Amino acid sequence: MSWSGCVACLPRVAVVGGSLTGLTAALVLRDLGCQVDVHERSAAPLDGRGGGIVLHPVTVRYLRENTLLDLRTVSTSATFHRYLAADGTVLDESVRRYRFTSYNALYGPLLRAFGRERYHIGHDVTGLAQDADGVELAFSDGNTARCDLVVAADGVSSFVRRTVLPDVQQLYAGYVAWRGLVDERELEPGTAAALDDALTYHLGPGMLALTYPIPNYDGKAEPGRRLMNLVWYRNVAAGRPLADLLTDRWGTRRDVSLPPGSVRDEQVAELRATAAAVLPRPLAEVARRVAEPFLQVMVDVGVPRMAFGRVCLVGDAAFSVRPHAGAATAKGADDVWSLAAALTQCEGDVRAALRAWEPAQLQLGRALLERTRELGDGVQFRGDWVPGDPSVAFGLRRPGDSADMRDS
Incomplete structure (x- = not known):
């Protein structure tokens, strides 16, 4: 994906959060031609975090399309x-x-592909101010950074979400x-x-x-x-x-x-x-x-909006869902790829792209949140799960669409 026009018109992007969704965003947008910096609040790279991940085609789309991963060597099957x-x-x-993998098996290749030069650890965002021409981020060390687009991939306790949607609470x-x-x-x-x-x-x-x-x-x-x-x-x-x-x-x-x-x-x-x-x-x-x-x-976290002028929420920063659909990581990746498509369609016009991108991703997030609530309440409180019921199969858009991944 790419768009025509002058290099100076390409957005400067700040990705807040350097985990899997943040790194995927950084790579996909960098390949569009954007100047991308990742700001991760942790003082060290995030390897060693998390456990198993259910693989979905969109989760590993970047790694596979760029031949950075042989699925057979980094995943298991059942x-x-x-x-x-x-x-x-x-x-x-x-x-x-x-197919299943681990956090480290994906994080390592993504970080190596993006590199360390623009992957800033210890960058804890403490302020966000937006005007007609851009966004300025402030960090806990007193430094600032200015950009044209902020992609908030900072997880369930997202600082960016708490700033733009202070009334949204974790339930x-x-x-x-x-x-x-x-x-x-x-x-x-x-x-x-x-x-x-x-x-x-x-x-x-x-x-x-x-x-x-x-x-x-x-x-x-x-x-x-x-x-x-x-x-x-x-x-x-x-x-x-x-x-x-x-x-x-x-x-x-x-x-x-x-x-x-x-x-x-x-x-x-x-x-x-x-x-x-x-x-x-x-x-x-x-x-x-x-x-x-x-x-x-x-x-559970659900938002009424994902786009705010030049700021957008992706992955768990927008919709934090229970793991029963095995699709949280896939949802973050889908947000990113859809954002890249919108930026391409809108020739790099950030505000127009976010307006075009938001409705479908809101619909997807709401549907996934509702499905995982229903699944979780069914097993933990109503006790109405039936062994073999296909509706509990892992999937992003529908039960079962995580199954039958090809090996390469």
Whole structure:
């Protein structure tokens, strides 16, 4: 994609947030000819964050179109969607053919493709002022930067969103997701066999536990060398129970997550004891062997607008959705590619492009938010999930559209 016209007319772009969506935005817009800088508030690159990711074609579109990634070497596959009863027997098994990867497997190639020269770590945005000719960002170190377009990819707690939409709040969904990773070589043979080649679910009162394989820390993705990714959704009452859970081992009350190594020992012990009591044996073993479980609070965020003159919100900064559709990363990438198409169509006119881009992305975000709310409330509170129901399949625009990715 490109547009005609003078080089001086090409927008200067500031991407706020240097994770997967931010890096994808930086690369796609740079390739249009824009001068792009990424401003990441963390003082260090973001490798090592997160766990498994459900692959969708749009998630890896940039890497594949630019031959920067061989999908077979950075992802794992699962042929079946399998449901286990409490005693470990198989309740249902359907063919799905999902592919999974890890955060690091995508972040590393994206960062290498963009480079470090314009990837600014330690750039915590503290101010945003817009006028007719551009936008000025202020940073916590006292420096400023001026640009023609701000792409806010700064996540669920987005500073940019809080600035342009101060009344939009995170809404607690009533449950949390415990997550963790285990090298499958540490699992008993029976456990490995029970979880092999599958996205494995177990449903219980007020909970859903699931596993799927992802590449190992060293990138190994072949069976026998992978990591088993665990996600366990559990209801936690708002107020004191949630606040206690989110208090880390140093006494600090966290907001929406507890990273690996920060969960208090008594909380880890409770997690493992409950797993042994209520989960099927294969899933219980995975939970028991997770060395450093970490935690994400399930929240909903939805915005009435995504475009504000020369500022736009993408990915989780606009719509933070529960993970049940496996599509949050895909939604961020779709926002970016659609933005690039709008800029091309509008010959680099930022305001016109954002006006053209916003309606479809708002519609997509609202639909995904509603679907993930329905899925989450169905399993955690109504208890009306049925093993084998195709409506719970992963997908961005419809259930199941994440399945059947080709290997290359």
